[in-house]
Amino acid sequence: MKKQEIFDSYKNNIMPTYTKTPLIFIKGKGSRLWDIDHKEYLDFFPGWGVGNLGHCYPKVMQAVRDQVSKLIFIPNNFFHIPQAKLAAEIVFRTFPAKVFFCNSGAEANEAAIKFSRKFGASTPLSADGESSRTIGKGRFEVITFENSFHGRTLATLAATGQKKYQSGFDPLPEGFKTVKFNDINAVKNAISDKTVAVMLELIQGEGGVNLADKDFVLELRKLCDEKNMLLIIDEVQTGIGRTGKLFCYQDYGITPDIVTLAKALGGGLPIGMMIAKKEIADTLGPGMHASTFGGGLVICKAALGVLRGIQKEKLLQNASKISEYIFQKLNELKNKYPVIKEIRGMGLMIGVELNQEGKSIVEKCMEKGLLINCTHDTVLRLMPALNTSKKEVNKAVGILEEVLRGN
Ligand SMILES: Cc1ncc(COP(=O)(O)O)c(C=O)c1O
Secondary structure (H helix, E strand, C coil): CCHHHHHHHHHHHCCCCCCCCCCCEEEEEECEEEECCCCEEEECCHHHHCCCCCECCHHHHHHHHHHHCCCCCCCCCCCCHHHHHHHHHHHHHCCCEEEEEECCHHHHHHHHHHHHHHHHHHCCCEECCEEEEECCCCCCEEEEEECCCCCCCHHHHHHCECHHHHCCCCCCCCCEEEECCCCHHHHHHHCCCCEEEEEECCEECCCCCEECCHHHHHHHHHHHHHHCCEEEEECCCCCCCCCCCCCCHHHHCCCCCEEEECHHHHECECCEEEEEEHHHHCCCCCCCCCCCCCCCHHHHHHHHHHHHHHHHCCHHHHHHHHHHHHHHHHHHHHHHCCCEEEEEEECCEEEEEECCCCHHHHHHHHHCCEECEEECCCEEEECCCCCCCHHHHHHHHHHHHHHHHCC
16 A cells, blocks of 8 residues: 555544544564654654553564464463463562453453452452441442543543543443542542542553652551542553552552553553452452453463563663663753753653643654653653663753754
């Protein structure tokens, strides 16, 4: 297909749900991508958080090749080895838990919401920390936060604390209350006898790379324990080494009741996962929830390749080292260019807040061969792969500086 035929096919045959950038990529390796004209790009936002190991990570490619040559699909009413291995690996690396497999972040969060409702249907809220004094069963309300993002299904949209994603889709499912981020009193005030869970991103990605305060998270954990509410941590974007730990909650020193994962876990293939503490995991029994493709052979093999790669190549250590370096480099830029208001983030989840809109900067970086993102109009978002080198950081920051200089 010629370039114009590709663009025409999109225009004529595919619903216009994405703001498209007119680039057609045909090859990728590590942090590099090549387009149809063989122009090379440095990808500092690989796959919107999917590419934690960069493009075409060898262990993932090998795992996929190996599996497709043996067996591609087997439904979930049978057993298979890659699913058993991946579940055991995840439980080993998190906390005593059981997992549910699905295909995306929204589905993982949807599963967490269903799980919470089932849990709330049979367990009461504790009042004032006294487990003996209870105020009602049949709980279903989930507290979420302003500027959060939890997905595009109707329930996860209702959980998302950003009106712009919700408008036009009323009526959304009831049972969600959105409160101010990092405000423990706002959470306390929102609790009713119907509240069953709190859903939180420790770093809001789509919402502008906003970090949860450590004190807030610790208080929230305590509050959830006191009130017998589930603490759901959405690690769809922060998980799988993004922040320098395998899971961001490990940076906060808490154990969640539920963790949701997707994006980077599959190394580029679609996967979603809900992890729930062992003592509550059997809340969902046979027939209550399912996914035809969830936890398929190929994707589980790929995810095992991701986890092995992170461990064998010490990529968490590399991410922390590169994080320090890139923050230093970006802060040097901040000192030179007043257009940069703030640099924030954790590990390799980085936001560069500007005093102006970031769209034109992203476009100019792209012209010069650097791919980054802009969220919330003014926040440049960089999420380089965990195996990024210092040389690649120098190149990326160099391009960004050229653009800022000419701005
Ligand atoms: C924190 C968070 N949760 C959920 C989702 C939804 O994931 P998916 O697009 O895989 O449904 C996203 C997507 O960006 C996300 O960043």
